[in-house]
Every structure is written in C-alpha cells, then in structure tokens.
Amino acid sequence: MGHTIDLGPNWIHGTVRNPILELANELKQTTLSPPEDAARSVYDELGDMVEAETAIKHSELVWGIIADAFKYSNEHHNSIPPEKSLLDFFESEVKDKGLDEASSKLVFQMAHIWGDFVGEPMEKQSLRFFWLEECIEGGKCLTSAGNSQYFPNTHVFQENLFLASTYKDVLNAIAKVALARTELHLSTKVTSITSKLEHTSERAVVVTTASDTDLVFDEVIMTAPLGWLKHNMSCFTPALPLPIIKAIENISYGRLEKVYLSFPTAFWMTQNPAETSFFTQFLSPTYTNQNPEHWSIECVSLASLPEHCAHATLLFYVNGPCAQHVTSLVKGLEPTSKEYFSHLNDFFAPYYSRLPNYDPFSSDCKPAGILGTDWQNDQFAGWGSYTTFQTSKSNEIQLDKDIEALREGCPDMGLWFAGEHTAPFVALGTVTGAYWSGEAVAERIAEAYGMGKEVKQNGIEEKEKDDMNGNVEE
Ligand SMILES: Cc1cc2nc3c(=O)[nH]c(=O)nc-3n(C[C@H](O)[C@H](O)[C@H](O)COP(=O)(O)OP(=O)(O)OC[C@H]3O[C@@H](n4cnc5c(N)ncnc54)[C@H](O)[C@@H]3O)c2cc1C
Secondary structure, eight states: OOOOOOSSOOEEEOOSSOHHHHHHHHTTOOEEOOOSTTOEEEEOTTSOBOOHHHHHHHHHHHHHHHHHHHHHHHHHGGGSOTTOBHHHHHHHHHHHHTOOHHHHHHHHHHHGGGHHHHSSOGGGBBSTTGGGGOOSSSOSOOOTTSSEEEETTTTEEEEEEEETTOSHHHHHHHHHHHHHHSOOOTTOOEEEEEEOTTTOSSOOEEEEETTOOEEEESOEEEOSOHHHHHHOGGGEESOOOHHHHHHHHHSEEOOEEEEEEEOSSOTTOOSSGGGSOSEEEEOSOOSOTTOTTOOOEEEEEGGGSOGGGOOSEEEEEEEHHHHHHHHHHTTTOOTTSHHHHHHHHHHHHHHHTTSTTOOTTOGGGSOSEEEEOOGGGOGGGTSSSOEEOBOOSOTTOOHHHHHHHHHHOBGGGTEEEOSGGGSOGGGTTSHHHHHHHHHHHHHHHHHHTTOOSOSOOOSOOHHHHHHHTTOOOO
16 A cells, blocks of 8 residues: 554553654654644444534543543552443443433443553443543543543643654664664564573573574563563573562553554545544444444544554454454455455445445445554463553452562573553553663663663653652652
8 A cells, every 4th residue: 555554552551751752843744733622523323423522522532531540540459340441430420410311321332431541441441540540741541532632630731643654763862772773583482581590600592583592681671572571481590589470460561453444535524624524433233243342442543643644544453352352353364365355345345335425336435455463362462452451350459569569570690671552650661661661671770780861861750750760659
C-alpha cells in the first residue's frame, strides 16, 4: 500500500514532561490530538448508530466511573479484595446512579473499551491495583470521545496524542547512539544468563546465545519483555531471587493486537471531515456470526490524520480472548496469501460495512490490503503486549512491591532489569516508561561504578523518580 504503519505503539501517553513527546517535537513529527466533538461514533448491538448525544452522555458516564475507580483504588487499595474487578466497581456504581435498564446496558457495553487500553477485558482488571494503571499528567487514558479526558475528582486533564507520522523517526533517534557507539548483535537469541559473581571476585556475567556463543560482561541489563521472563525463568543461573520470581509470576501480561485494513479511498469520510469520526466503537455485535462471544470492537480512522500523514486505512484494536480468536483465524498463513486476507476480511467486514457511505457493490469499499499483528504468538514479544494488573485470589500479592522488586533487579548477580515492566508506576506499559526505565537503570549502574549521576535526568517529577528508585511512601 506504500504506507508505513506502526505494529506496536501509535500513541504518546501524556503530554507533560514526556521525553517521547519532547523527542517527537524536536524531530518535527506530526501528532494528532483528535477533536473532542464529533470524534466518536458508536454502533449498538444491532449495528445501528447510537444517537450522538446519547453516545456522548454515556461516554462521559463511563469515563466518570473510571475516574472514580482510580480514586477509589488510590484511596482504598489495601482494603479492596484482590478478586474485585473494574467490572465489579461498574456494577455497584451503575446501581448507585439509578440508571434505567437501557442506560445501564449502554454504560456496560461502552465500558468494555477499557480492554483496549490494557489488552485484557475489564472483568480481569484488578480494582485493588487499578491505581497502577494511572498515568503521567496528560496520561494514559483516552476516551472514545477523542484523545483526552478530564477526571473530575482528580482535577487531572489527561491527554494522549496519536503519533501521526509514526514512531519511525523517534525510534531511529533513540537507536542512534546505540547504533553508532556499541557493538550490536542483531537477530541473536539469548538462551541463558549465568552470573559467576558468587564464585569469583571478578565480575563476570555470561550471556549465552542460541548458537552457543558465550559473551562475557561486567553487568547485564535484561530487557526481554515480562512475558518472555514468565516463560524463561529457568534460563538464569543461579536461580533468580524469590522476590523477582514472585514478581514475574504475579504481574500479568496483556494481549492487545491491531489489524489495519487499507481501502482504495476513505469511503467513510463524510463531506465535512470535521464531522467524520476518528474513533468508532461497535458494541457487543449480535449481527455477525463471525464474533461468537459478541466482543466489542473499536477502530480508528487514519484518514482523519493530518493531510500528509492521512491514508484510507482503518486501524482496529482487539484485546484478550477476541484478540486470541482473531489471531487464530490466520494462524500459519502468509500475510500475502488470499486466505489471510479473506479470513480477516470476513471478521471485520460486518463493522466497516456499518460506516457512512458503504456500498457493497463499490470496489472502493473493499479492502485493498489487510495486515494484523500476532504479538501473542511471538516469543520475542513475550507472547503478548505489555504489563497489566489483573484480579487474583491472594491478599498476599502486592503488585506495586513486585514492580519495585523488578526495578531493583539483582545487582549482586550483575543482573538488572529494564523495560516497560520496570517503569515508574505512572508509565508502566508504555514507550515512555520503557525509555525512562532504561535511563534509570543506566543511572544506577553508573552510580555503582562511582560515576555519579552523569546520565541525563529526564523531566519526571520528584515523586515519580522516588517511585522509580523504590522510595514509595505508603
Ligand atoms: C499492539 C500494541 C500497541 C501498543 N500501543 C502503545 C501506544 O500506543 N503507546 C505506548 O506508549 N505504548 C504502546 N504499547 C506498549 C509499548 O510498545 C511497550 O511498552 C514498549 O515497546 C516496551 O518496550 P520494551 O523495551 O520494554 O520491550 P520491547 O519493545 O518488547 O523490547 C524487547 C526486546 O527484547 C527482544 N528479545 C526478546 N526475547 C529475546 C531473547 N531471548 N534474546 C534476544 N532478544 C530478545 C525483543 O526482540 C525486543 O526487541 C503497545 C504495545 C503493543 C503490543
């Protein structure tokens, strides 16, 4: 199709002192803050468009309850039973608000959008640790109304920007130093890590690769995803300390996938682009036998991006069991094959065919190309997407302490961890968090070598720096 697309992140979560946004601005990248008005459309379970006013009203209700859930989780997390989910919170709030049956139903259906933020359905989202999903100011939560949400109880206005020009240049800029000044072994799979520090006074951590090559280092920073660590704890010698093992076991890893459908023209754009939706939600669809569990589906129109970045593409997000189902449809198929195309097209046609101006006889309304991700079957992605915090049965599990344990790493073994799963609480699961985690661990190693704080400080707030260093106040 000739377009560059991001198979991972599209969004910059948070606009206040976010190094990724600063970098994007420096590089003169194009971001989109989708307009609040007319930025959404919602289709009900029969495939009919929900009246705009009703959609806005219910979207506000949903995000109001989510804001209340953050507040509740922040204030009461120690007393919230570990099995309580975000869905449970919605159930009690909807009851308290005395909504009629139709409104309650719409709120529940629209609330499922939460799954596309964390990669798993809201019924699995821990209420006790919901506060860990909160984000830097201008942070992680976006609304089906657009890109930003005012949280009435916290007085925080959170904003997310769609990186319309893609992450390509930002990634290249971040990689520049590593490419210029280090020896990189690309396409090299690490199979084990052996710390010899316990037995010898010399620092030696041996990284063994799939070709049985041993590489010896003074210190090793392990940046493989949390999902990879979950499957490969036995590759560390000596065994990882118990707090690290527990952390890797306790913290969850989500399944968010994306599917891009490109069309010859953006047929869904109305004459007035300002009236065309950026987000579209398809609630609990009952009008297709392709979606056996009536999972809600969401898509974003890339035709609404600023002109030089716009293309006639719909980006669908799917999560959890729905994502598992979608990836299973094309398991083992070449993305260039007819079957790959037709299986994904069959799944998504019931949704794009609801959009304005759709004509089943027009070739403009048939996708010209389809490409989906399959992170959950990719060992290097850790069989999933990113960290999330799910309900559990144990009162003993303290996921915040688990994150801190990972951040602490095993300095005595010369083994450190970095990546989104070790980020400051406000940036877990994001590119910004992954970036900050790398800076923080580099700083700590430099300090360990008496080099002081030579690593550039980022704009992270004092509290968050404390969080990152494990100095969290209860
Ligand atoms: C579909 C999707 C959408 C997302 N959307 C957003 C978004 O809009 N905004 C946002 O901020 N974040 C988003 N994220 C999250 C963001 O992409 C991650 O938080 C971030 O990329 C994590 O960076 P990382 O360095 O921790 O891990 P990764 O980027 O996963 O890097 C880990 C590296 O380890 C390598 N590796 C794994 N195993 C081995 C091994 N055995 N040997 C050698 N190398 C190995 C992998 O190949 C990979 O290069 C999204 C993620 C997904 C999956």
